[in-house]
Structure formats: structure tokens, C-alpha cells
Amino acid sequence: EKVLSFFFRGLKVEINESSTVKKGDKTKDFTLNPVITNDILFIPLEYIPFVIDCAVNFDKNNKIIYLDPYIFEIDFNQESEFKEIYTLILSFQAKYTKSIQSDSVTLNINALPHPDTNLKENEAGINISTTPRSGSKLPVTTVVLKRSKNLPDVQITSSKTPPSIKITYTKELSKGLKDKIIILDPGHGAYTNGIYYDVGAVGPSGAFESKIVLDIAIRVKNLLETSGARVIMTRTKENDKLTPNLDKRVTIANSSGADLFISFHLNASTSSDVSGTETYYFHPLSLKFAELVHKKIINALNTIDRGIRNRGFQVVKDINTMPSVLLEPLYISNPNEEKMILDENIRQKLAEAIFDAINEYFNQ
Template sequence: MANEPRRRLLIGAAGTAVLALVTTRSARATSLLAVRVWPGPDYTRVTLEHDEPLKFSHFMLRDEPPLRLVVDLEGIALTSQLKELVGKIDANDPYIARVRIGQNRPDVVRLVIELKGDVAPQLYQLDPVGPYRYRLLFDLYPTNPADPLMALIRQSTAPTQPSPEPLPPEPPPPEPPAPEQPPHDRAPPEPAAPPAAIAASPADEAGVNREIERAQRAVQPPASAERPRQSAPAARRLVTVAIDAGHGGEDPGATGRRGTHEKTVTLAVARRLASLMGNDAKMRVLLTRDGDYFVPLAERVQKARQVHAELFVSIHADAWVRSDARGSTVFALSEHGASSAAAAALARHENESDLIGGVNLSKYDAPVRSVALDLLTSAQISDSLRFGGAVLRELEHVNRLHRAQVEQAGFAVLKAPDIPSILVETAFISNPDEELRLRDEAYQRQLAQAIFNGIQRYFERNPPPTREPVG
């Protein structure tokens, strides 16, 4: 009996240790790894990255201003890292005014997001993929998104004043880099967005009449690349080109040895290309993204279709397992397999962009298949190959070609059935020399000019039918 108190003491201590262990494990059930905010004109995204699945619930408060989105997070601690979200909200965010965070219940942290206007929030969780662990995404879309087509029309009819492309001052010139001579290593600044570019909202598909017109062209033989140039019609009309800067936001794309992200290079080249088009009285341009935010592949296509784009150009910077791979490549869509194993591998990689960038799959309907769309796709591929050839011939003046002909593969971003579409791999960011050149402003301008020249060459040989005269 003398050992009874000691035994009780040991049992009590063991019970306390077990309870402490359970409590510690419960408190550590979900650890926050990162907080990111991606504001954009289409929507603002808030990302919470964590090491385990996270329980959450949300609701809107619309009874009195300001409008608020309330999010309850279960089983996560109110850490200083989570509180960093408050300071990550930019004053210029289109949708979020501010964020408040506090302990609502013993095991629940509450986020109150004060809004600048009404939104249709989409909250969803993604499983680990690529460099990321579990992610809880808040996508805040406006309930009444702007009409990108009307924005383009208003802008094309407004009086414009010519202005040079805004660029930061550069040091005293070295000569522009020759194709095989890398320039100085300096990271490109974010060039200012040209006034002619409009970042559009997600949109519905284009009308049936335009699809029928494209289907009728499927039975016509492709025009020869050597066909004489046609004189401009008396009543010219504006042509619309969609420029797609690959990747963005959560999806950095490929990364070079010096830390250059593909998403940064593609946006810089896209903005320079948009600036060139903005100075052409016969063109108007849509940028599918005009900042560091992610646009799902399907929405990039939808944007181009809503503004009735005549051409679609997706800009990328290639990467390969071998660092000596180099040169520019142009791709078009393929109906029946890729033109090479490398093209197939690249298409698979690019199509994974939605997984890395983060997409709420529940918002998309199943794709509609029809004979009409198949006919349109056949015509689109024929036109895309012609368009890609024109751009390829211009790119060879500023860089060696990795492939001398237009390659083909099943790129999801090229699947607009009624718009000739190409994907331009400007260079290999995985090649140290080409990464240096991609970081150089002068070389970015050369790439943009080459693509612009290819677009002009295509329209000279394949003028679109007269539809709306230039005002």
C-alpha cells in the first residue's frame, strides 16, 4: 500500500503527458506555410498554403456597408504569418478594401474581408502539386464584370495622341545584342502597360455566324505563302489581336538558373508587342493578362473569342532538361497527335499550368463537341500554320530557330475553334545565355518587333473581310 500514492502520481503524470501530446498534435494539425495575394482586373486571389487539409466555411454580409466576406478557418493558429495578410492588401486592389483577422472561437480563426463592391466569391481547396502543398484559394470575382468588347470599341473610337512606349532610362548604349552574344545580366523592369491594351474579363463564346464563316473557309485551299500582296481595301477596318502572356500569379512557369521567371519575361514581351500594335491605326489589342495574376487557360481563349479576335498569340520562354537547348519555336494546334516527341512533352507541360496556377474546376461546364466545331478546328489549324510560318520567318532575324517549321501539338490555350492561334517559345530560359538575353530590354523589343512584323505579314497576305470601317 505504500506504493499506492506513487502509482497514482505516475498514472496522473502519464495521463497529463498523453493529453499534452494530443493537444500539441491538435494545435499542429494545420500549419500555415505561406500567404499570397494576387490582385488583378478580372479578380483578386488570396492564397493560404498549409501542410494539411484545412476545414473552412464562409458567408457574405450584405445587410449594411461595407460588404464583407467572412471566412472561418478551423484547426489553425492565429500566427504572425497569418496576420501578415493584413499588410499584403494593396490600396489599389480592385476588390478588397482591407482585412481583419481575429480569434473567433477557441479552435476557429475568423477572417473578415471588407470589399469595395459586390463580389461572387469562390473558395476551394487544392491538393499538393508541383512546388506547393495544400492551398485554400479565395477568388473574388465581380458580380457585374466589365464587357471587354465594349471597352475595346470605346477605346478605338476615342481620340488618341501618339506617345512613345514608356520605358525606364537605360545606361549608355552597348550595341543591341547579336543573336549569339548575350547582353549584360540585368533583370527587366515591368514596362508600363500600353494604353491600347485592355485586360478583359471572362466571357461567353462568339456568335454562330462567325463560326459558320470560319467553317466555310475550311473547304478553301490555303493561300500560298508566296501569293502577291493585296492592296488595302478602300474601307479599312480595325483588326483585333489577342496577346497572351503565358503563366502568371501562382504559376511562375519555367525558372532560369539566375532566377528569372518565365511569367515575368512573357509579360514584358507581351506589353512591348501591345505597345507596337497600339501605335498602329489599323489594329486594336487585347492582353489576356496585364499583371502578375493567373488566368486559367480556358478563360484566355474565352477572352479572345468575346472580342472577336482575328489572331491569338501566346508568348512563352521554353525550358528543357538539357541546358544547351536553344532557339525559337512556333507551335500550332494539332488534331491528330504531336509533330514530335518534344512538342508533345511541351504541350503536356504547358497544359499543366491550370494545376499549378489553380483553377476551380466546378465553374466550368463539360466541353461541347460537334461536327461543326471539328470543321472549324480544321480551318483554324490551316490558318494557324500559315500565321505561324509568317512569324517564324521574322523570328529567324533575331534568334536562331530551334525548329525551322511550325510544330504542332495539343496545346489547350490554342483551342479556339474560330481564331488562328499560335504559341511562340521565344527562347530557352533554361539556357544560361538565352536567359541573359531574355532579361535584356533591347532583346525583348527585338522579339516583340519580330512577332509584330509576322502579324503584319499575315494580314497583308490574308486580309480579313471588311466588317467595320475604321472611324
């Protein structure tokens, strides 16, 4: 049996007289067999997409074979809170046009989605449509990618090795707090069904978590604004029926273009002996600030370190456009820590510790 053997992009391809073709560790059966004439192996066109990763279109009228590149996948990489990269992996280089809008980037690529890949399943593409080749008219795949308000700078480049188109979203941040947008979220304080008011946890003496964390957030707000930062408060008063619920707070944050989100809470336990500081985050981009603010709070209040914890609380999980943390500096259910947080001087010290963490974070 005669075998045509060669390497394509590091993978060994074997084509014999049967209808089975081997490429690397993959094998594929086709409907037609190769034809051998005068010791020349002629292979069916249906082999081409599998062997060299491109679409085949045969123009019978003009006896022309057109080969078009494939788009294999859209890869997403969030390098940091200031940089996101979308990479379109192609089988060969392809021409494309681009259009940059305020909320998206549109690429019109002379290539076709690979038949074994459903690009629409990829979260990176908010809209993908394809116009197939028609004779000499090139195919066009239109890919529309989301553009984050937090990352206003866009760069689009292409590469030969490997064949790809890269879209990079970045934000050039100047150091310091001036013009940074910080969202402060005093926990609880909203009505359920317009009837039940959420005060959060209640301390042994009757202190409401919602009232105390609002006071702390306002103190942080004053410090930030004095330093030139812009502050968005998810609520500014107690017992207000217009206070947004958790879903609305997430929407406010993700659509704000802000640089940092902090949710203020006080912890509680069924045991009044439990005490200490906990800080919560979910996305990796939030860990750096979580570590910084956690350390500042413990040093300021001299509390027990109960750890930085990865948990899927809504305001840290669903807010994904900036670093977001949830603070639990003290246990309001602990009589001693309730007494501490009811002290105005302690609340000011806590606010200053949180402010110091924010300031240090944006000056690194």
C-alpha cells in the first residue's frame, strides 16, 4: 500500500489508498478514496479542511478552487483589572476590517468559523455572524466583542505566528486618588417588597448593622473626596424605600466605570464569643486589594485575623468590572466588639485604615 506522509505544523499527516486519513493523534474517515495514476496520488477535496485547516470552495463554472482560513476560537485573558485581551486564533492569516464603537469592537474577517467550533458559545463574542464565500467573493465573519467602560483604550493587532488577531483593552492609570471612582456600599438598608426593612445583624445592646456601616462608609467618603477621588454611594441614608436592592447595586457598579467597589458589613455569629476581622473577595483581580485592606484593618483595630476568604457573595461575585471586596471588620454579635464599633473614635480609626488601604493601592 502506498502512503503519502508529510508534516504539517509539526503534526504528521498520513494518506494511503483507503479513505482514512491520520493527522497527529487524530484519524478521520471520508466518503471517497484517493486515486493513484502514474504513481501520483490524487486526494479528494473533502480531505483538505482536515489536513491543512482551511475551508474549500470549488467554483465548477470557472474550475477554480478557493481556500479560506478558519477561525478556531476566541480566547479571553484578563491579565489584571487594567488589561483584558481577546485573541482570535486562525488557521492562516486573514484580512480584516475593524470598527471601534463606545461599547464594542467589530471585526469583519475574511475567514470562516471552524465547523467543529461553536464560537457563539464563547462569552467573548456578543454577536457572531457569517456570510459564506460566493465564487470569487470572499467570506466574511463578523465578530462583535464587548468593550468595558473601565478599559477605554483599545489596540488591535495581527500576528503571523501563530496566525491570530488580538484585541487589547487597557486603562492607563495615573497614580494617586485624583479622579479615581470608588463605589462605597453600606450593606443592608433596603426594603423587601416595600414592607420589610433590612437592618442586617443586631448587636446585644440593640445596635443595627445597617446604621453603623452607613456611618463608616460616609467617613471613608469624606476622606476620599478630600483627596480628589469621586465617590458613588449605593445608599446615603437609613430607612429609605428608594435604596437599591442587591441586584440594582450590582448593576450600578458594573455600569459605572468605577475603579474599586467596597461593601461595608459587620459580622455576626450565634456564639457571642466569636470575634475578629474577615475580608471577602471572589475574582482574582480583587485579591490584591483584599490583602491590603485586611491588613490595615487588623493593624488599626488590633483584632483577631480570621482570614481573607474567597466566597461567592453577590456583590463580590457579580461585580466583575473592577476589584470588589466585602469587609467584615468586627462581630457585632460580640459584646466587646459591639462596644468598640459604637465608639465614634473607633469608627473613625476604621475609616482611616480603609482610606489608607485605598490610597496605597492606587499609589503602587
